[in-house]
Amino acid sequence: MYPWLSAPFLQLQALVRSGQLGHALLLKGGEGMGKGELAKELSRALLCQHTDVAPCEHCHACRLHAAGSHPDLHVIGGEERSIGIDAIRGLGQVLAESARLGHGKVAVIIGAERMTEAAANALLKTLEEPAGEATLVLTSSRPERLLPTIRSRCQQWLLPLxxxxxxxxxxxxxxxxxxxxxxxxxxxxxxxxxxxxxxGEDRQRQQLLEQFVALAGQPGPGIAALQSALLERPARLHWLHLLLQDALQLALEVQAPLRLDDAEPLSRRLSRLGPAALDTTLAALVELRHTLQPAAGRPLNAGLQLGLWLGRWTRPAVAYHQTTHSGDGFAG
Ligand SMILES: [Zn+2]
Missing domain, CATH: 1.10.8 (Helicase, Ruva Protein; domain 3)
Incomplete structure (x- = not known):
């Protein structure tokens, strides 16, 4: 189990032992936290035959769980884009049967916000019926997308960052x-x-930020490479966005942690452009990112728009010669 899940797991385990865990639990928390793993670990504790030390890892139930073949555990919602009504109906039927090992049943729904509307309504029926010996564990990084009536029927648990x-x-x-x-x-x-x-994206980021800073106010051969790296993955513009925000913060002498603390030499160099030039570049970048959003449909002229923005960035008069206050030029 991931180290950051240990403490939350102990807390959940304590709820299980004291009988305070409800019949339905909603595990909330950001993406990429291992909520699914925590839910499975919890199911192991719920199904273990040695309740005082659960999960004991030695009993029949724990061994079956480890082998992925415990008959009273049902997990749905792996990699699928959505969770359909058939999966939820199947789950309801399984939960209605009595436990094979006589130690309760557990159903886990990973990424529950992916349930279709019909699936969510079917789950609501399962939640409304007496759950008997079954425990339902839902995980979600977007709980606001769940039906309010589902959320309100679950005991909610937030996994902290x-x-x-x-x-x-x-x-x-x-x-x-x-x-x-x-x-x-x-x-x-x-x-x-x-x-x-x-x-290897961290290395690519460092490289891309260096290229970007080197091009400030001086067009060079690097511009084509930078443009194609950004066109290939427009999400990389986020890196430039944070760098420019850091530079603006430094230019304004705002005392706050930098977003990209490992790129401080670069943001410090850019800060010499002055707040006005940085603000203009940032505003144009926000506009550019908006037009390049996948949701907006990839515009035919994405390359043109990006080229225009970079063109302004590399224009010798871009601003720092005019707005720099340090007087020692930018190249230093
Ligand atoms: Zn056990």
Whole structure:
């Protein structure tokens, strides 16, 4: 189990032992936190035959659970885009039968917000009927998308974001060098940060930010490479966005932690452009990101729009010669 799940699991385990866990639990929390794993671990504790030490890992139930073949555990909602009514109806039927091992039944619905409307209504019926010996565990990173009537019938439990230090330690153990900046870029999610680092995106980010800063006010051959890297994945504009925000923050001398703390030399250089130029560039970037959003349909002229924005950025008069207050020029 992931280290940040240990403390929450102990708390849930205490609820199970004291009989305070309701028949339906909604595990809420951000994406990439391992809520599904926590739900499965909880199901192991619920089904274990040694309630005083559950999960004991030795009893028949725990061994079946470990092998993924416990007959009284039903998990739905893996990788599917949506959870349909058939899956929920099947779950209701299974829960209506008596437990094979005589120690209760557990149903887990991972990513419950993906239920279709019909599926959600079917689940509501299951929740309204006396649940008997069954426990239903729902996980969701978008609980606001669930029917209010489903939420209100569940005991709600919020899985907190883990402390950055714990995540960075865990990443180091995985052989990955993380940073606060990498965590910020992934909304503090440990699993998303791990995947991001494993894909080598942190190195790409550093490289892209350097290219961007080098091009400020001076067009160069790097512009084509930068443009194609951004066109390939417009989400990378987010990196530039945060860098520009940090630079603006420094230019305004606002005392607050930087979003990309590991790129401070770059944001400090950009801060010499002055607040007005940075603000203009940021506003144009917000506009650009809006037009490049996948939801808006990829515009035919995405390359043109990006090219125009970069063109303004590389224009020698871009502003820093005029607005710089340091007087030592930008290249230093
Ligand atoms: Zn056991």
């Amino acid at each position: 883990p402390a950055p230090a714990m995540v960075l330690d865990w990443l180091a153990g995985e052989g990955l060098a993380g940073s606060q900046a990498a965590l910020n870029l992934n909304q503090g999610s440990p699993l998303h940060t791990r995947d991001y680092l494993a894909r």
